[in-house]
Amino acid sequence: MSASLFAQFAAYPNLVVALSERDHGSMTAGGDRTRDRAVTANRERFFHGLGIVPTSVVRPTQVHGKHVATIERTHGKVPAGDGLLTNRPGIFLSVTVADCLPVFLYDPGRSVIGVLHGGWRSLALGIVAEAMDRITDKLKSRPEKLLVGIGPGISRCHFVVRQDTAERFAAYPQAFARVGEQTALDLKQVVVAQFVERGVRREHIEVHPDCTACLPEKYFSYRRDKPAVVEAMVALIGIK
Numbered sequence: 001m002s003a004s005l006f007a008q009f010a011a012y013p014n015l016v017v018a019l020s021e022r023d024h025g026s027m028t029a030g031g032d033r034t035r036d037r038a039v040t041a042n043r044e045r046f047f048h049g050l051g052i053v054p055t056s057v058v059r060p061t062q063v064h065g066k067h068v069a070t071i072e073r074t075h076g077k078v079p080a081g082d083g084l085l086t087n088r089p090g091i092f093l094s095v096t097v098a099d100c101l102p103v104f105l106y107d108p109g110r111s112v113i114g115v116l117h118g119g120w121r122s123l124a125l126g127i128v129a130e131a132m133d134r135i136t137d138k139l140k141s142r143p144e145k146l147l148v149g150i151g152p153g154i155s156r157c158h159f160v161v162r163q164d165t166a167e168r169f170a171a172y173p174q175a176f177a178r179v180g181e182q183t184a185l186d187l188k189q190v191v192v193a194q195f196v197e198r199g200v201r202r203e204h205i206e207v208h209p210d211c212t213a214c215l216p217e218k219y220f221s222y223r224r225d226k227p228a229v230v231e232a233m234v235a236l237i238g239i240k
């Protein structure tokens with residue numbers, strides 16, 4: 001995936017927006033030392049392929065929460081959370097995903113970038129609102145200037161949810177569909193609606209059509225594969 005897959009990002013040649021694919025290997029560690037070494041090698045190979053020095057890439061410890069951190073340097077401890085923002089060129093922000101939505105943010109006027117790990121738990125807790133509060137209050141972006149790209153993730157065709165989960169998104173009836181006797185949820189529509197609620201223009205939001213669960217040759221999918229150890233892609237954004 002490259003910036004060209006988000007048409008509005010393609011106009012900015014110094015902006016890097018990327019999502020690894022299955023062929024690049026798993027990008028999330030946590031199994032054993034041998035596997036972790038392989039993941040590190042996968043990440044470094046992927047970043048070098050984008051012309052990025054791996055030490056310039058920042059990643060949080062993801063907890064399926066709503067915390068969004070503002071990053072000012074590439075070294076030092078990154079708070080646990082599921083979103084990162086910065087206005088510093090040369091810092092590349094990343095999260096890992098394997099059905100959850102990678103959400104990319106860019107304000108070209110203020111050189112502000114962000115990436116969110118958009119799983120249903122984080123979205124239900126308010127990660128979009130948290131990111132918008134930080135991006136407007138701390139980084140002084142205006143919502144109407146913000147560009148948003150919602151990347152490949154599980155789509156409504158494969159995302160059946162329980163009643164208690166559905167109730168958390170009752171404010172977005174347009175995101176639901178019936179699949180037999182079950183309820184399916186379109187997280188991409190939820191994200192679009194949440195950004196529009198916070199003042200982002202609908203025409204500034206692009207949604208990638210790929211469903212990770214539909215494309216086993218291209219993407220890891222936690223729901224589809226149910227692996228004992230999570231395998232995931234890495235989503236990345238930065239300004240060179």
